[in-house]
Amino acid sequence: MSKVTVTEFKDEGISVVSPKGNFVGGDETDELRDTIKKLSEEGNEKLIIDLGDVTYLNSTALGVLISAHTNYAKRNGKIKICQLNKNLENLFVITKLALIFDAYPTLDEAIASFSK
Numbered sequence: 418m419s420k421v422t423v424t425e426f427k428d429e430g431i432s433v434v435s436p437k438g439n440f441v442g443g444d445e446t447d448e449l450r451d452t453i454k455k456l457s458e459e460g461n462e463k464l465i466i467d468l469g470d471v472t473y474l475n476s477t478a479l480g481v482l483i484s485a486h487t488n489y490a491k492r493n494g495k496i497k498i499c500q501l502n503k504n505l506e507n508l509f510v511i512t513k514l515a516l517i518f519d520a521y522p523t524l525d526e527a528i529a530s531f532s533k
Contacts, residue, residue: 442477462494469500499527
């Protein structure tokens, strides 16, 4: 069963990747990486990763997010994240990823941030 869904907002050119569950370096993490890579190869420049249904990310999954950020930055693209739970928020602060990723409380706010 797929652990990653993609929603497209064609008018704004925004893609939303919504992973679900625990991401601990197995098939689910590969699926997340492959999904983001495919969007990148298709020329997507505005990506939101909605972490509202993610309960855990290990270092491998964080590495996927970091390499995606690097890839998008090289192409003048942007990745934003939204709906971090308290545990993920703490993880992003501790790992200093909070300084790299723009994080928003809701998906709507993340979408709106692209038009500012």
